[in-house]
Amino acid sequence: MKNAMMPVSVGDLVAEPSLRLVARTSHCGAARPISWVSTTELPDPVPFLRGDELVLTTGMYERTDEQWWELVDRLARLPIAALCFGTGLVHREVPDVVVRAAEECGLALVESPCEVPFVQISHWVADRIFAEQYDAVRANVAVQDELVRALLAGNGLTGLLSRLHVHLGRTPVAVVGVDGAVLAKFPQHAAVPDATVRRPVEIDQVPVAQVCADIPAQFESVLSFAANILGLEIARHQAVLTGRRELLGHVVEDVLEHVISDREGRARLTRARVPVGEPNHVVLATVDGPADRLRRLPWAVGQLVERRDDHQPTAVIDNTAVLIVPATADVAGIAAELRDRLAVLDPQVGVGVSTARSGVPGLRIGHAEARQASAQGPGVHPAGPLSVTGMLAGSVDLPLAELAETTLARLLRYDVEHDGELLATLRAYLDHDCSPSVTAKALAVHRNSLRYRLQLIEQLTGRDLARLTDRIELWFAVRALSRGAGEP
Incomplete structure (x- = not known):
């Protein structure tokens, strides 16, 4: 990508043979860019200028030497890009006082013969500026297209960052979670950038991460675009995972409520990659508030952006999350991680952990144990002896x-x-x-x-x-x- 949009400069203007411009000061070779063209015969044009214009004038307004000097000094301090003095109409040549003042004040001064109308100069500058802008837009679109392709090519976050690294002038770039944890960076061996520019990655207008790089201002739009498409990709994969969690939730509900036989339940759970033949813990948490909040919560940004499935079979039933965790896994760590994630929605959320049991009946008992344990209050609670009265008191189906x-x-x-x-x-x-x-x-x-x-x-x-x-x-x-x- 181009480092910046570079409009036509004073040097380009003087070098264009069709304009027949003559440099009258030593400052005309400067690379100062021309932002636009302004033609004026006003007594005091300075209040109507914004800076970096090419100012065209025939000197129609009569001025004393002192007034010419003062005007040139003010134009140089604004500063404008250059003063183009048209000769052959009002003045046969550029007044000496204007030349001397421009040279001393550091102002580029060019002379334009009357055979070349000002409109021709204006059109030439405008065409060059718009051409540069078009080139910049086209280059930006090409960069954006490449970043999208990198993200969708299956290389995940690392693939995106590697291409972003190139287009940011090969400066290190990182994606950092809201908790400050580094989710990914490129190059891998580079230190996390002490970023001067950070762009939020958002899902439903909620920041879930930041893309960080220490870059100059001209690269900020590229970083912002990368953050936007990263948010869209995370949201897309989250929708896929949410659908899978709700589908498993329907199966678990049918098993718990005896809607289907144990044999059918075992078959459906197996198809959902739940190893019901092995001992499993049930980890359960119910968040306070609308169920939709649980559906939309991005549980793990790194998992989402790398398109990984849930590490453990996860079911969402209304506002309850149910994880089925093998007995060989670190169930305490998984329960604590679930608690930390759901605390974003409900700081007082309680997580219950059942003992490990196998089979469909074991899932039902484990669910009851985990629900009873989760009702003990905030934090993670292992299941105690299963209490019939506690189960009845905790039932949401009984009035x-x-x-x-x-x-x-x-x-x-x-x-x-x-x-x-x-x-x-x-x-x-x-x-x-x-x-x-x-x-x-x-x-x-x-x-x-x-x-x-x-x-x-x-x-x-x-x-x-x-x-x-x-x-x-x-x-x-x-x-x-x-x-x-x-x-x-």
């Missing part, structure tokens, strides 16, 4: 919260109206195996006060605390309310 509110409605209303602390008393009583002495000590109340509260609880709920079935129902109601309030 336990609604039943709890109905069962305890009068008790809750009494607490609000009388500050009775009955719910806290009931929870403590059940948590201490319905032992009055232990409960009274835990609540720091007299046993008679506890007895009165328990009688009032029975009256308000219509349940008998001496009956096991009523105790179980009240335990579920209290646990469901605690879960709804975010308590453990």
Whole structure:
């Protein structure tokens, strides 16, 4: 790629024979570029100039030597590219004062004979500028096309960076994740550039990485384009992986809900590359919020850009991620990595890890274990003994919260109206195996006060605390309310 767009210079202008221009100062050979052409006969043209123009004039406005000197000095300080003085109409030749002032002020001064109209000079300069711009656009398109081909050729991120390295003047270039980790760089042996230019790689307007290089300004558009196509490629492959995760999620759901037989479930899981014949851990996490956020989350930018599949079979079911991890893998590290990824969506996310089991029944039990463990709160939690009551309390399919509110409605209303602390008393009583002495000590109340509260609880709920079935129902109601309030 060209380093920069180079429009016509003053030296090019003087060297063009068809224009018949004559250099009148020693500064006309300079390579100062001409940005545009301005023809003027104004008394003071300086306020209407932006700099680097070729200013054409016939000197029609009459000026004293002092005024000519002042004008030339101001034009040189602006600075303009050159002053072209037309002769043969107003002046037979360029006034000496103009020549002397231009030479002293460092201004390029050329003389144009009246036989060459100013419009011819303007057209020649414009044609050259537009030709250079066209060449620059064409070169830029060629570079962009090459970068796209490099990315799509199957060489992944390294292939893209190798071509980008060439078009950035062979300066080192790197892709760095949002956590500062280097995902790739080229050349491989080069240090990560202390980049003066960084361009974000975005998915759905969310930055997921940066393309970095220490480059001059003329290369910034190339770096920006590379970052854009990298984001598009990552988003494209993420869509592919998301589809696979959701497809596996449908299979896992059918297995868990007994929609299909174990035999069919085993066959479908095998086709999805889940080694159900070997012991596997189930790693599960449910994020708070809409399920669509989990679908769109870029889990691993390096994995996406290199078009790698998930290392472990991964299923997405609504707002729950389920990983099936072989017993031989580092399940603790995988669970921690999953937690870190999902924390972007839900900082309080809990990850449950089941014990390793094989077969379709083992997957069902592992899923239940992992779900129960994930409900313990933020962080990674290995599965404990599988609790039937815990599974029921954690089920999203049972309306336990609604039943709890109905069962305890009068008790809750009494607490609000009388500050009775009955719910806290009931929870403590059940948590201490319905032992009055232990409960009274835990609540720091007299046993008679506890007895009165328990009688009032029975009256308000219509349940008998001496009956096991009523105790179980009240335990579920209290646990469901605690879960709804975010308590453990």
